[in-house]
Amino acid sequence: MTETRSLEPEEWEFWDTWMRAQRLLTRELERGLQRDCDISKAEFSLLVTLWQAAGREMRVGELSESLDWDKSRVSHQLTRMEKRGFVKRTQYGADGRRAGVGLTAEGRRAAQSAVLVHGGNIRRHFLDSLTPEQASVIRAWSEQAVARLEPHRSEAAGDGAS
Amino acid sequence: MTETRSLEPEEWEFWDTWMRAQRLLTRELERGLQRDCDISKAEFSLLVTLWQAAGREMRVGELSESLDWDKSRVSHQLTRMEKRGFVKRTQYGADGRRAGVGLTAEGRRAAQSAVLVHGGNIRRHFLDSLTPEQASVIRAWSEQAVARLEPHRSEAAGDGAS
DNA sequence: GATCTAGAGTTGACGCGACAACTCTCCCGG
């Protein structure tokens, strides 16, 4: 019965349309972010996560956990953003590893303005395009998908800002 | 009225969950493709598009149009895939530009098997997770979003394989 | 207290994706 054969043309088309919609939407939003705030989606995510920490410094591992990014990705991104002056790494131990990560003043300014602008774009391009029924169905599917695909992350948490 | 203020926390969470679900799903599928077929999502898209041309050679511009990829992206991808032996560029004019693109035997083999395997993964991870209601709502939203965000592409067309 | 190991972070390499600049050909008007 459930022999899992490949897809019917109609199913392929569904899949293709869905992927295309996602891609167009995220592309549009990312372009807006770049155009209006001169930051990338990755920068936005990191800025917001640190912003939500409200001044407290975060560890790389925390960021990695909270964003669900590979640690090396966080590290690379921090390096780029340190160059741009958005974040700083402050050393703990005498000389070695164990850095804490915090926003610079510049980073705080960028985060604050980006949240406003990007939030507006999300509303215009996504939220406003949904009927109430679509919103609730899509929300339900998303939660269900996250629960299924993200075994860990059981309690509290909930945040991030892809 | 429609003063487009930024988002409420609840709206941010919706957005975040949705993005997260998308990312988890595409990550899962891409890993499956890499694991089972040793090809990337980009390679898959290109292979399938050429596969559907059923032996006919395609122009770079055609691929670009059909996949909705930047022409330079197509060109870079072709260069990588030529190295892997999946595609070949055949020259037209005496010496200059104007290349046609076709699959190699290796490319055809890879395309065929990838369609089976990846199709099955899509069914398992996506289609099977949808109730009929969710499926129809999501399909409707996708079509609506594509229509809104993709002004061109009015007639015929329809295909691709993100 | 010397060694072993687990954890935290970094680095390097490489493919993907976007953008801008460049090349070449072809065609068009003079």
Added chain:
DNA sequence: CCGGGAGAGTTGTCGCGTCAACTCTAGATC
């Protein structure tokens, strides 16, 4: 015949994202 522009492809550059390899520290074990 020649200069100029439009269209097709390519190339370079840089940021994003993943994987594997490496470094350093701190704790555990003997």
